[in-house]
Amino acid sequence: CRSPDTFIEKEIARIRQICGEKGRVIGAVSGGVDSSVAAKLMHEAIGDRFHAVLVDNGVLRENEAKQVHKMLSEDLGVNLTVVDASDRFLAKLEGVEDPEQKRKIIGNTFIHVFEEEAAKIEAMAEKELETNPGGEVKGKIEWLLQGTLYPDVIESISFKGPSATIKTHHNVGGLLKDMKLKLIEPLRELFKDEVRALGRLLGIPAHLVGRHPFPGPGLAIRILGPVTRDQVKIAQKADTIFIDEIRKAGLYDQISQAFVVLLPVKAVGVQGDKRTYDQVVTLRAVQTEDFMTADWYVFPPEVLRRISSRITNEVAGVNRVTYDISSKPPGTVEWL
Ligand code: XMP
Numbered sequence: 001c002r003s004p005d006t007f008i009e010k011e012i013a014r015i016r017q018i019c020g021e022k023g024r025v026i027g028a029v030s031g032g033v034d035s036s037v038a039a040k041l042m043h044e045a046i047g048d049r050f051h052a053v054l055v056d057n058g059v060l061r062e063n064e065a066k067q068v069h070k071m072l073s074e075d076l077g078v079n080l081t082v083v084d085a086s087d088r089f090l091a092k093l094e095g096v097e098d099p100e101q102k103r104k105i106i107g108n109t110f111i112h113v114f115e116e117e118a119a120k121i122e123a124m125a126e127k128e129l130e131t132n133p134g135g136e137v138k139g140k141i142e143w144l145l146q147g148t149l150y151p152d153v154i155e156s157i158s159f160k161g162p163s164a165t166i167k168t169h170h171n172v173g174g175l176l177k178d179m180k181l182k183l184i185e186p187l188r189e190l191f192k193d194e195v196r197a198l199g200r201l202l203g204i205p206a207h208l209v210g211r212h213p214f215p216g217p218g219l220a221i222r223i224l225g226p227v228t229r230d231q232v233k234i235a236q237k238a239d240t241i242f243i244d245e246i247r248k249a250g251l252y253d254q255i256s257q258a259f260v261v262l263l264p265v266k267a268v269g270v271q272g273d274k275r276t277y278d279q280v281v282t283l284r285a286v287q288t289e290d291f292m293t294a295d296w297y298v299f300p301p302e303v304l305r306r307i308s309s310r311i312t313n314e315v316a317g318v319n320r321v322t323y324d325i326s327s328k329p330p331g332t333v334e335w336l
Helices: 004-019 033-049 064-075 086-093 099-131 150-158 172-176 192-201 229-248 301-314
Strands: 024-028 050-056 080-084 141-145 182-184 257-271 274-287 318-323
Touching: 004 033, 004 182, 004 192, 024 033, 024 099, 033 050, 033 064, 033 141, 033 192, 050 064, 050 099, 064 080, 080 099, 086 099, 099 141, 099 172, 229 257, 229 274, 229 301, 257 301, 257 318, 274 301, 301 318
Parallel strands: 024 050, 024 141, 050 080, 141 182, 274 318
Antiparallel strands: 257 274
């Protein structure tokens, strides 16, 4: 049985030994608990020789890039670069409706942006040396940090989960395996609850440690039909209200994952004596142990009432809220 403090101590020593005096490491962070804990651990071990990169793909949650920047860079002191590539992603997604197509575009664009960023970081170190020849010689970036957990390791060597064969799951780790860098995976022997315990010990705020998962392709797989800036805004606003009300009702930790899906249909409604012809959203909330199967969550009716009322009043362009009562199977957690 591992205690989190001895794990941290041993892992920091191991990372220092692997990286040596000069070795530099790069890693993508998403705002999720795994990549944040891995990044903080790496920062504790080698300080500014670790570079974290957050790619804003234009389909993150509302204020996500700012919040991750604040938490990792300002609160935890991690050396973080936020790359705003939202125009590039949204341009590539323009007019695309097919779910697998959306996933592929986001995955491929992500790798390109990340590789370019790694090259920029190296070029910057060389330039610094040119202008200050007596300065520190920084090693090349040789290592890639990944927040792989034990269940990911098991899944990739022994079997593919049912949904992996149904949709191409993209997570930052899986995609970056194709890069030429050597991997460092400090969490690869841990389960999620152990990572959360580590996170708490490393000073990562509680609201982040207990966060619901968020898929790599982001809101693009929660917007049915084409992804536009307007649709992203609607999806973000509705999502913020949904999660806010779940938190206020004290239900966040009972639910494994909750989000809003923007449907590609319009319905007639009436608001302030006026006819409206606006979009419909659906709420999705599930309870699950392992995300292979999931049950839809039974909300107290008054919570649903508040959520519906706030979304239709506060999100322009939406006049109906529905609730998804499908389990997995036959549904999947996400709609795309
Ligand atoms: P499904 O929809 O397959 O989702 O039942 C199961 C869990 O996986 C998440 N998910 C993803 N996570 N990249 C990710 O990092 C992906 O491409 C992806 N697709 C689905 C989903 O949010 C749920 O937690």
